[in-house]
Amino acid sequence: MEKIYERVSFTSKTSPTGYCPGCGHGTAHKLFARALEHFNLRDKTVLVYPVGCGGLAMPWINVNVIGAAHGRAGAIATAIKRANPENFVISYQGDGDLAAIGTAETIHAANRGESITVIFINNANFGMTGGQMAPTTMLGQTATTAQSGRSLEEHGAPLRMAEMIATLDAPKYVARFALHDAKNILKAQQGIMKAVELQVKGEGYSFVELISMCPTNWKKSPAECANYIDETVLKAFPLGVFKDVK
Amino acid sequence: MSKEFIKGNEAIAEAAVRAGCRFFAGYPITPQNEVPEYLSARLPEVGGHFIQGESEIASVFMVFGVAATGIRSMTSSSGPGFALKSEGISFLAGGQIPAVLVNVSRGGPAIGTIEPAQQDYFSAVHAPAPGGFRCFVIAPQNVQEAADFVYEAFDIADKYRTPVYVLADGMIGNMMEVVELPKMRDLAELPSNDSWRFNKYNDDGSARILSTYMPMGELMQKKNKEMAAMYEAWEKNEQRWEEYMVDDAEYIVTAYGSSARIAKSAVKELRAEGVKVGLIRAITLFPFPKDAFAKLDYAKVKKMFCAEMSIPGQYIYDVQNAVLGQSQIIPIQTSGGVILETDMVVAAVKENL
Numbered sequence: 001m002e003k004i005y006e007r008v009s010f011t012s013k014t015s016p017t018g019y020c021p022g023c024g025h026g027t028a029h030k031l032f033a034r035a036l037e038h039f040n041l042r043d044k045t046v047l048v049y050p051v052g053c054g055g056l057a058m059p060w061i062n063v064n065v066i067g068a069a070h071g072r073a074g075a076i077a078t079a080i081k082r083a084n085p086e087n088f089v090i091s092y093q094g095d096g097d098l099a100a101i102g103t104a105e106t107i108h109a110a111n112r113g114e115s116i117t118v119i120f121i122n123n124a125n126f127g128m129t130g131g132q133m134a135p136t137t138m139l140g141q142t143a144t145t146a147q148s149g150r151s152l153e154e155h156g157a158p159l160r161m162a163e164m165i166a167t168l169d170a171p172k173y174v175a176r177f178a179l180h181d182a183k184n185i186l187k188a189q190q191g192i193m194k195a196v197e198l199q200v201k202g203e204g205y206s207f208v209e210l211i212s213m214c215p216t217n218w219k220k221s222p223a224e225c226a227n228y229i230d231e232t233v234l235k236a237f238p239l240g241v242f243k244d245v246k
Numbered sequence: 247m248s249k250e251f252i253k254g255n256e257a258i259a260e261a262a263v264r265a266g267c268r269f270f271a272g273y274p275i276t277p278q279n280e281v282p283e284y285l286s287a288r289l290p291e292v293g294g295h296f297i298q299g300e301s302e303i304a305s306v307f308m309v310f311g312v313a314a315t316g317i318r319s320m321t322s323s324s325g326p327g328f329a330l331k332s333e334g335i336s337f338l339a340g341g342q343i344p345a346v347l348v349n350v351s352r353g354g355p356a357i358g359t360i361e362p363a364q365q366d367y368f369s370a371v372h373a374p375a376p377g378g379f380r381c382f383v384i385a386p387q388n389v390q391e392a393a394d395f396v397y398e399a400f401d402i403a404d405k406y407r408t409p410v411y412v413l414a415d416g417m418i419g420n421m422m423e424v425v426e427l428p429k430m431r432d433l434a435e436l437p438s439n440d441s442w443r444f445n446k447y448n449d450d451g452s453a454r455i456l457s458t459y460m461p462m463g464e465l466m467q468k469k470n471k472e473m474a475a476m477y478e479a480w481e482k483n484e485q486r487w488e489e490y491m492v493d494d495a496e497y498i499v500t501a502y503g504s505s506a507r508i509a510k511s512a513v514k515e516l517r518a519e520g521v522k523v524g525l526i527r528a529i530t531l532f533p534f535p536k537d538a539f540a541k542l543d544y545a546k547v548k549k550m551f552c553a554e555m556s557i558p559g560q561y562i563y564d565v566q567n568a569v570l571g572q573s574q575i576i577p578i579q580t581s582g583g584v585i586l587e588t589d590m591v592v593a594a595v596k597e598n599l
């Protein structure tokens with residue numbers, strides 16, 4: 001019989017990823033781990049983890065990891081890559097981490113065109129701390145610090161990081177995908193492959209945003225979350241490739 | 247007055263509102279999340295404002311700006327967040343702006359753990375930021391005191407025009423207890439801030455400049471001396487502590503905050519077994535209650551014990567500095583989120599009788 005699917009060779013056989021059922025982080029991890037395997041990068045990889053649910057997969061991913069302070073992954077990844085160009089550097093961050101407390105580091109690493117791959121999990125809330133409003137929370141979506149829902153007047157509109165970063169000169173590849181169904185997951189896999197290849201070839205900065213669900217804090221079943229993404233989240237965060245410099 | 251069964255973080259938040267706090271800015275961090283969550287809904291009900299900053303730095307500077315206009319303001323966080331707030335705390339102190347800071351502390355250093363610890367003692371008491379200043383620091387031991395001290399902190403802050411730092415921990419923040427909440431203050435009764443708030447012109451029409459920049463060393467030194475004089479006044483007038491069965495004690499346990507509450511149970515157990523032991527609980531951490539230790543009869547005290555949830559110890563340095571070598575001081579310490587236990591204190595004392 002032909003084997004058509006296999007777990008990523010280097011990931012742990014004993015540790016789970018540690019994520020809630022339906023969470024996008026687990027899928028995202030599988031996708032970038034697959035890309036590392038495909039390009040045979042595991043032994044060169046340095047993974048910069050955020051503060052947030054992102055880092056929960058530390059024991060599972062089984063590549064060398066450095067845990068950043070909340071929001072500072074962009075700075076840490078920049079400097080590691082500069083001083084250790086032989087390393088393959090991924091900065092993996094949530095939306096509180098990358099788009100709230102770490103906005104400055106995010107934008108400046110992108111603007112300098114650092115040769116790093118940024119994977120950005122947009123789950124429209126602060127997951128780890130229990131569902132507070134994030135810069136990416138939908139208008140009208142409730143959060144523990146916006147109990148009657150996010151309002152345009154009070155909180156501003158959801159922050160579109162991919163579009164912002166695509167306006168900068170230096171980034172080479174900037175795209176947004178979603179992880180709520182098989183079709184979108186396959187597209188996301190292709191995008192991540194592309195972003196990874198770019199760093200392998202030494203061509204510069206890439207940014208892949210992944211729309212993810214957070215059933216625990218959205219207080220919805222995974223199926224309801226997938227509908228919510230289709231009906232609401234993708235209206236605020238259209239999918240697409242915003243920059244692809246050949 | 248009515249009693250409520252309420253979680254520490256929510257008691258802190260409600261007490262702030264009742265003290266007249268009308269502005270809060272903060273950023274999520276465990277184990278204090280219920281403070282901003284509660285205030286996000288509660289402050290608008292009383293005409294106040296809540297802002298979730300994009301970081302702790304933004305949040306503390308929101309408080310800096312609003313508190314400088316004379317509106318009672320508060321921020322809260324835990325260790326990693328206080329690392330970022332330090333710049334703003336320095337500006338509050340340098341700008342002589344009253345504000346209340348609540349640290350629901352956890353294990354460290356760095357991200358550490360989300361469990362209760364007392365590892366932010368140095369940071370709160372001795373060095374909230376570079377620049378050589380102090381905050382008035384007060385440490386509750388239970389939910390009732392957390393509410394009472396936060397309430398009072400606004401008055402202390404106004405009286406001295408200083409940041410007041412309430413050093414709690416994750417145990418106090420997350421425990422539910424029966425609490426008598428303080429009464430709702432009428433904003434009209436609060437002391438006038440017209441003499442100092444920067445968004446008011448002077449009576450002669452001249453502008454007010456609130457800047458912490460000093461063009462000359464002499465001017466900075468003058469201000470430093472004024473601040474030092476204020477700290478001396480605190481040491482003279484504001485030291486606060488609790489003594490429990492100290493009068494005839496041959497052994498003294500000292501602790502603050504949650505550790506003191508645990509240590510008190512140990513003292514009770516030991517007393518029941520006939521051990522002459524007492525407790526000194528520091529309530530203000532700055533000013534440190536040196537007088538409590540100065541007035542001890544060291545001819546009678548055989549040994550002292552210092553309990554805290556921090557390894558290496560931090561509180562113990564201030565105790566040593568107050569005891570001045572007149573007694574041996576035996577540390578009893580847990581750290582990183584491991585909670586001190588009554589049995590540990592009992593055992594440590596018994597081993598040293």
Ligand SMILES: Cc1ncc(C[n+]2csc(CCOP(=O)(O)OP(=O)(O)O)c2C)c(N)n1
Pocket residue numbers: 050051052053054070093094095096097098121123125126127128129134273274275276302326327330357
């Ligand atoms: C300086 C600092 N502030 C706050 C926190 C608390 N904190 C831990 S995780 C987190 C947010 C995580 O949200 P996000 O980045 O969106 O990632 P998610 O968990 O949703 O994947 C926060 C605020 C911290 N650890 N350090």
